[in-house]
Amino acid sequence: MSNVNDDYWNSSSTSKFNFDDEDLCASQIDSVANDVFSSKQENNINIFAIDFIISKKSLDLLLADADTESVYMVTTVGEAIKKLVRGNKVVLEQFKSYKDKLQLLDEAITTYNGDIILRVTDFLRSTLKFSLFCNILVKRRVALVHYSDFLKLQGNSDELENLYMATGFTTNIKDLYFLKTRSEKNKRETLNRLKYFVSSHSQYLDSFNENKFLSDYVRFLEWQITNGEDKDSVIKQLAIVCKKQWEQNANDDQVNDFKNLFKIDDAQFEWTVLNCLCHLGLWKKLIGMFVKPNWFTKRNVLKSAINSDNFIWGVSRHDPPKNVIEQLLTCLYDSEKSLAFAEKFQCYKFMIEYYINQKDRMGLLRCLEKVVANSEEYFTIKKALESQDKRWKN
Structure with missing residues (x-):
């Protein structure tokens, strides 16, 4: 027994269209759409499960074919x-x-x-x-x-x-060397290959930077062979030099010699040193190396090629003692920024001292809401607020 659905599927009035057929006009598209949805006007439509019409195996084959x-x-x-x-x-x-x-x-x-x-x-x-x-x-x-x-x-x-x-x-001809030796583990063999590569392609290495880059790498490999090291970059090797020196409580001579030998950029050098000191927990050495007194302003300053914000964020990643962050915050000239850092890292002693020096009573009250009740910071704030010697600005 046929129904309206059979009329639709058996009708030749509709045909598939291809999106690549750019000549299909708007009226034709409307006609196809009207034909497809015209069955909605019928009141009695029999609905069958898809597997009643076609087997699952056949459906899977059709879908796979459609995806191709x-x-x-x-x-x-x-x-x-x-x-x-x-x-x-x-x-x-x-x-x-x-x-x-x-x-x-x-x-x-x-x-x-x-x-x-x-x-x-x-x-x-x-x-x-x-x-x-x-x-x-x-x-x-x-x-x-x-x-x-x-x-x-x-x-x-x-x-x-x-x-x-x-x-x-030949702009990037040096890349050839790294492709040829990237799986090579033996440093002496790598050095020999590099020297051969430079001699074979020297006429194409007309860039001063390329020649310098490869000659510096020759020197680095020679240093590694002499010292029995095997790290794959100068910065990674610097980190190892720092770690070995400071674990032995030695001075900084070898660290500085390594920096000078390979002409490491100040910012890269200091960032590596910062992370090594923090990793080893050498907080006193960190402060001594980077925080210096300024005789003119009578306050501490951060002596580093690294931006002060980045320096503080870099140290904070190692979960340092609060007093270390507080000493770094004293080096910032922007009080709003230093207070924002102090609140972020919960350095409440720094904030309390600042508000007391600024005679900012409202700031202390805001701080009182943040500190732990009956803590040292809590009693410091209470004592300051109750003092009769203070003349508050607000």
């Missing part, structure tokens, strides 16, 4: 790029001629889409002679950069070296 992206065959280069921009899969192998391939890459570059540029560049690499491929990339630096970055991610050092040599794109 279509692969498009196109007729022009412009259409191919247009489909790629939309996220469609396109068979690029249909473009056989050198002219079409060249146009394909040029069109891809105009999209400013790295994925599309790389997709087309990789297609050209697989279908052209390497020398011809490199000649194309020499005149299209964007594609050259994308392809070289792709080779770095793949760890394909041989292909990258050939590409650099063939195109003269």
Whole structure:
């Protein structure tokens, strides 16, 4: 027995439409929509479970098929790029001629889409002679950069070296060394490879910074071999030097010598030192190294290449004693900022002393609400408020 649903499904008045069909007009869309929803006007509609109409196995196959992206065959280069921009899969192998391939890459570059540029560049690499491929990339630096970055991610050092040599794109040639030695654990072998690399590619290392970078790394590897160390960066090695020196209660000579030998930036050096001192709990040494009296202002100042806010936040991450934070807060010239820090880190002694010196009665009362009842801070506030010697400003 048929019903209105059978009429709909068996009717030829409706047909699927493709979103890629750009010629479908608004009236046609409205017509399809009206047909689809016209059954809502019927009062008696029989509703069946989906598995009554189609088996679960068949439904799964249909859904899997619907999820599969279509692969498009196109007729022009412009259409191919247009489909790629939309996220469609396109068979690029249909473009056989050198002219079409060249146009394909040029069109891809105009999209400013790295994925599309790389997709087309990789297609050209697989279908052209390497020398011809490199000649194309020499005149299209964007594609050259994308392809070289792709080779770095793949760890394909041989292909990258050939590409650099063939195109003269030697700006980042030092990256080749790190790709070739990144899995090497033996420091002496790494040093030998680096020296060979420098001698083999010295004519391409025309940048002063590149030459300096690699010569500094040679010196670092030589230092590690001499001292039996193996950390993979100068900063990590600095942290180890600091830890060993200060655990032995030695002076700072070796730490400073290491800094000078490898010309470590002041901010990097001090940030590493700060974290090492905090990790070891050497709070007195931290204050002695960074907090200095200023004879002109008669108050302490923070002597560091690190911004004072960042310095205090850096120390606070190590859960220091309250008096350490309080000593650092005395170095801030901005009282509002120092009070905000003090409240954040619950340095109530600092806040109480400030409000008493400023004769700020309201500030003390606000502090009284925050401190623990019957604590030392609590009685200090009560005593100050009850004092007859104070002339409060508010």
